[in-house]
Amino acid sequence: MFNTRIIFWVIAFASVIGAVILITPFLPAILWATVFSILMYPTYLKLRKKNWPANVAALTVTLAPLLLVITPLAVFGTFGGIQVYEYVNSWVAESKANGEQDFLVTAATQLDTLIEPILSQMGVKNFDLVQIINENKDQLAKNITGPLTKGLSSFVVMIVTLVISVLTTFFMVRDSHHLLDPVSDIIPLPKDQTRDILNRMARTVRSVFFAVFIVAILQGFLCGMAFLVAGVEAWLVLMLAATVAAMIPLLGAPTVYVPVGLLLILNHKPVAGVSILVFGFLVVSQLDNFLRPYFIGKETKIHSMAIFFSLLGGVLVMGPVGLMAGPMLLTLILAITDVLRAKEQNEEQEENGPEPQPA
Template sequence: MTPPDPLQSPTLEHKTLLWLVAVVTVAFVLILLPFVGAVLWAIFIAIVFAPVHRRVQRQANRRPTLAALLTLLLILLIVILPLIMVGFSVVQEASVVVQKVRSGELQFGQYLQRMLDALPPWGRAVLERFDLVNVGALQQRLTGLLTSSGQIITTRLLGIGQITLDFVIAFFVMLYLLFFLLRDGARLSERIAEAIPLQEQQTHRLLGQFVTVVRATVKGNIVIALIQGVLGGLAFWVLGLPGPLLWGALMALLSLLPAVGAALVWGPVALYFLFTGEIVAGLGLTAWGVLVIGLVDNLLRPILVGKDTRMPDYLVLIATLGGIAVFGLNGFVIGPVIAAMFLVAWNLFTTIRKQPNGGVQG
């Protein structure tokens, strides 16, 4: 009997194929790294607007290319272009605020001194313990921080040509990929489900949770953050505070973090008004922040997000902060998605272990 040739073993062929798939996949991911933000946002937007695309497709008599173009145009007009315009306005307002601080027109030291003068003796004692009553030093630190930020902004503005080129390229890649994801997304998801080496039920659960978390994070959190930012900026504008658009954008960004949110911005301002004797402005801003900005989160989040994510707030907070630290601004979506996939994967693993024969089907 002739011994089997190890070079023609099916096991060797399977291992070689697995290694080939792994190496090619890693190489493909490395190629995508320069455009990872554009690719991810194309996927996220396609998932969020999938229900809208299906309605457009029915109106377009099931013509996939026309439906994808119409949906893409709709996304551009109602979402992307307004956000770009607001972003440029925020950058311009931030530059104006930095210039006012550097020129001395806007002096935070005066505001700090007024708050310190209004504090009771025990409050000043606590601040003295932490060396926080030296207004000059605090003013110098704040001015230095804003000056360095201004230098960064100035450098970016001087290199706007390169930034614009990078932005245009990434923007084009996102739109180009988004068109094909809208047109061929159903077929692509089916191919991905077939390629994942899991049982069909497990694959559907994983992909379903991925879609649910992306929709909940983007549709719910971003919409809520934008509404809270607009309400906060409106309150600052009514009170005559400088840079209401800038502070509104900051409140919108912080609103992405559960449990803390926009109160990190309007809270200190309300305390300043109360400490300095402007009781009406302080109480008004506090009432607006608690009853209006806070209730937006409590009322809209269950409607837009629901309980589909099944993640506690502390896990969402940690995942969001960790995602932002690792992936930048894109991390506020990537972090919760990874956390949700972590929970689903371990739940699947635990369920399979509890089944007879480890869940292996005969």
């Protein structure tokens, strides 16, 4: 009997480990699917109330946001790529006009011209980026090959993750009401407390989505409009860069608009440069101080500092999906803590007995 029980638990433990190993490669896709399904499930319920078939409603709420996201990205990415292509062609043409065939040297020469005033004020002299490149061309070529290969591999993984996320989102949205009871049975808590925890996590996902992604898109758009008005030629590429930077804790839109403003000032365009810096500090960056705390605090009731560290830790550990997974984990921990605290208070009240009624 004893040996049979040991064998059972060994097999059960090995099965759990095997399941974890099988799921681990798909964990980012599952997490993104969880986020998307939470965001779109209220819309799915509205469509079902209008007598839409379950499959049609689930497919609609799965593909519609995907098209709304992919279409702008494709448009902006295409125009951004055109801008980059035009700059590369202009640099190559300039290098040929100067009798040089090395595009990298031409770009380094222009960069030397831009940063020389800054380095001189910092006391750095005799800095020659062109000389450094000429002395390390072979090593640079080897170092570039690796990131390019890795970047191509990451792109393929991203496409596969997206496809798996879309399929998983469809089934999560359509069958979520069937999945809720098994999940509640697995969690060793009363069903009402389990549902409360899941609802809190759903509210966290929605609030963090608006606080991170919507605010970042708004910041990137404002930066892009400022660059366009200031006459920055690569305004579209810089707008995309500002949007991505605004999503990442510790970076933010200032990592884009501050260098742009300083470069405009150094290129004898002080009005445009100062205008971008002032607009960035007074308008773009202030969205972090007003809108993000509003979105996060309105639903989650969690301190902004705790959300910040959960975002930062999630990104460092899990990559982009950590922007949502970090706050979800924080909410889960806080919810379980509240449940344990309430349970402890109930036990203390039972031990002490009911308070005596006044005579």
